[in-house]
Amino acid sequence: MTDKVSRKDFLMAAGASLLVAPMALEGLDRGQRAPVQHLGEQRAVVVDVTRCIGCKACQIACKVWNKLPAEKTEVSDGEFTNPKFFSPITWKIVRFKEIGDYDEDAAGTGGLKWRMLSDNCKHCLEPSCVSVCPAAALWKRSDGPVLYDLDRCVGCGYCTMACPWGVPRFDDDLHAVRKCTMCHDRIDQGLEPSCVSVCPTDSLQYMNLEEARRVAVDAEANGLYTYGVDEVGGTSWIYISDVPFSEFGLPEYSTVTQKGFESDILVKFAGAGLFVGGAILAAVKLYAERREAIMKSGSEGGN
Amino acid sequence: MSEFVWGPLMATYLFLGGLAGGAYLISALVDLFKGEDYEVLSKSGALVSTVAVIASVVVLLLEIKRFEVAPLSFLNAFRQFPGSMISVGTWLLTCLLVVSVVTVILAFFGGNWLVRKIVDVVGIVLSLGTAAYTGLVLSYCRGIPFWGSPFLPALFTVSGILTGLTLAMLMIPVAAYIMPKALNSFWELYERKASYVGMIGQTEKYCQVLTVVEIVLLALYMGTTPTTGILLGGSSVSLLFYVYIALGLLLPLGIGYLNSKWEHQGKDMMIVLSAMIGQVMVLLGGFILRYVVLIGGQLIH
Numbered sequence: 001m002t003d004k005v006s007r008k009d010f011l012m013a014a015g016a017s018l019l020v021a022p023m024a025l026e027g028l029d030r031g032q033r034a035p036v037q038h039l040g041e042q043r044a045v046v047v048d049v050t051r052c053i054g055c056k057a058c059q060i061a062c063k064v065w066n067k068l069p070a071e072k073t074e075v076s077d078g079e080f081t082n083p084k085f086f087s088p089i090t091w092k093i094v095r096f097k098e099i100g101d102y103d104e105d106a107a108g109t110g111g112l113k114w115r116m117l118s119d120n121c122k123h124c125l126e127p128s129c130v131s132v133c134p135a136a137a138l139w140k141r142s143d144g145p146v147l148y149d150l151d152r153c154v155g156c157g158y159c160t161m162a163c164p165w166g167v168p169r170f171d172d173d174l175h176a177v178r179k180c181t182m183c184h185d186r187i188d189q190g191l192e193p194s195c196v197s198v199c200p201t202d203s204l205q206y207m208n209l210e211e212a213r214r215v216a217v218d219a220e221a222n223g224l225y226t227y228g229v230d231e232v233g234g235t236s237w238i239y240i241s242d243v244p245f246s247e248f249g250l251p252e253y254s255t256v257t258q259k260g261f262e263s264d265i266l267v268k269f270a271g272a273g274l275f276v277g278g279a280i281l282a283a284v285k286l287y288a289e290r291r292e293a294i295m296k297s298g299s300e301g302g303n
Numbered sequence: 304m305s306e307f308v309w310g311p312l313m314a315t316y317l318f319l320g321g322l323a324g325g326a327y328l329i330s331a332l333v334d335l336f337k338g339e340d341y342e343v344l345s346k347s348g349a350l351v352s353t354v355a356v357i358a359s360v361v362v363l364l365l366e367i368k369r370f371e372v373a374p375l376s377f378l379n380a381f382r383q384f385p386g387s388m389i390s391v392g393t394w395l396l397t398c399l400l401v402v403s404v405v406t407v408i409l410a411f412f413g414g415n416w417l418v419r420k421i422v423d424v425v426g427i428v429l430s431l432g433t434a435a436y437t438g439l440v441l442s443y444c445r446g447i448p449f450w451g452s453p454f455l456p457a458l459f460t461v462s463g464i465l466t467g468l469t470l471a472m473l474m475i476p477v478a479a480y481i482m483p484k485a486l487n488s489f490w491e492l493y494e495r496k497a498s499y500v501g502m503i504g505q506t507e508k509y510c511q512v513l514t515v516v517e518i519v520l521l522a523l524y525m526g527t528t529p530t531t532g533i534l535l536g537g538s539s540v541s542l543l544f545y546v547y548i549a550l551g552l553l554l555p556l557g558i559g560y561l562n563s564k565w566e567h568q569g570k571d572m573m574i575v576l577s578a579m580i581g582q583v584m585v586l587l588g589g590f591i592l593r594y595v596v597l598i599g600g601q602l603i604h
Contacts, residue, residue: 026390134383134387134389154372154379156366156369156389157309158444159310160308161444162444163445163449166446170308175367232445255589260596261445269438276516276520280513280516283516291505
């Protein structure tokens with residue numbers, strides 16, 4: 001019995017498996033793209049940008065309730081968003097945005113619009129952070145909050161990269177990540193999240209998720225922009241605004257959930273693998289044939 | 304708070320993981336398709352794979368720093384399969400380690416040929432999976448568009464195979480020196496200098512094919528990632544990127560071309576030495592590639 005596998009058999013088997021892989025993965029992709037249908041008893045927060053006056057009471061309330069210390073920050077570029085980024089001890093940021101160009105002849109604010117957006121963890125319906133965590137340290141509670149267990153967190157930082165909004169932040173002292181918990185301890189006591197409870201203009205409103213989505217649909221019907229109804233499969237924090245959310249630096253995302261996103265990458269990678277694998281096998285085969293031909297002609301010449 | 308959550312240690316983990324996959328793949332393919340002269344390469348590949356997997360796990364533990372939860376975290380990671388890509392990687396690396404160790408035992412102490420072939424085939428699947436994992440683990444990060452190209456895992460896979468092959472080649476004399484009895488076939492091969500130089504020449508051809516494919520994939524990756532500017536601007540990251548292209552891709556290609564010329568002129572020692580320089584450059588380039596991609600993605604996070 002020979003010790004070797006025929007090159008032809010190997011090439012055929014490799015080609016067949018590369019052809020079959022994308023089809024199998026395509027099936028997997030369809031299976032994981034089911035829309036969110038069962039909202040259950042999930043709670044949500046609607047953030048109405050048109051009502052926000054930028055008082056930052058929500059930002060302070062978050063710090064106070066969660067016992068998060070202050071941190072040194074900088075104001076730069078005429079930017080009133082302060083601090084600019086989430087951190088292990090800053091879970092809530094009010095983003096300030098000046099929209100439009102100032103026209104001294106225009107009445108009122110000179111054509112300028114000031115808009116403020118109270119930003120934090122969106123508590124996705126199918127969270128990327130939960131999906132990628134190798135330690136099951138993060139989970140989505142049935143009533144909405146995305147929570148985490150510091151004792152289970154291994155500090156790999158994968159969730160900080162996977163989150164579409166870069167919300168979980170790595171704490172160098174704890175070697176673990178921290179983020180907004182939607183004040184789950186208050187929710188357990190029948191209270192609203194602390195940021196919602198202090199909002200003086202009802203820009204933040206705590207309600208059932210189904211109701212929140214209805215509010216958003218109504219807002220869209222009135223020509224307003226919404227964020228969080230469809231993005232990444234939906235979130236428990238739904239935003240309404242009269243200016244596009246790109247103004248606040250919120251990226252555009254499709255309705256595809258993290259699992260759907262992963263399947264997309266995998267299917268495309270399988271396609272790329274088919275191309276690359278085929279190219280390498282063809283190059284190796286051509287090289288082997290050429291080498292064989294050279295050796296053959298050499299031995300014939302020698303004879 | 305750190306500027307970068309993932310730094311040089313994570314880049315090393317990804318580099319070693321890809322290299323381990325590549326080294327085992329070469330070991331198995333050589334065992335399946337090549338003759339006796341290449342036995343040393345097969346053995347060296349299995350050894351490199353074993354050491355690289357162990358080293359990658361050690362580096363990962365150093366990166367996460369939470370030694371107090373490390374044993375538990377491994378158990379948790381196994382249980383999260385296949386939900387988390389890191390969990391998939393944990394399984395792949397563990398299985399690859401087992402297969403590599405079995406291969407080393409079979410190769411050095413002998414064993415049933417059918418068992419060896421079965422282990423080879425299982426190992427090929429695992430090694431390709433491990434090399435691909437090192438790219439997929441980044442591509443799944445939705446928050447970092449720089450990594451969200453399907454060509455990134457393909458690029459890392461090919462780079463992993465290339466670095467695995469070069470380190471396996473580079474380690475042949477070292478392994479033979481450390482274990483002269485186990486690798487006595489190397490000394491026999493070394494006596495027949497033309498055979499040894501011929502093997503270097505032929506593996507260099509495969510390296511050239513892989514390098515060209517890597518260049519094509521790099522171009523495709525840069526063409527499909529929305530924030531390529533980070534690699535082409537004037538930052539220190541872009542400087543490193545140019546070093547990777549010059550030293551990790553173009554220089555080894557040039558050395559391979561020179562060696563093919565010297566092969567006909569019988570300059571055996573020159574071929575051996577320049578091939579070693581090229582192999583070191585490939586390894587350096589492989590590491591820089593991971594580092595640049597890792598840091599570049601976090602710069603614009």
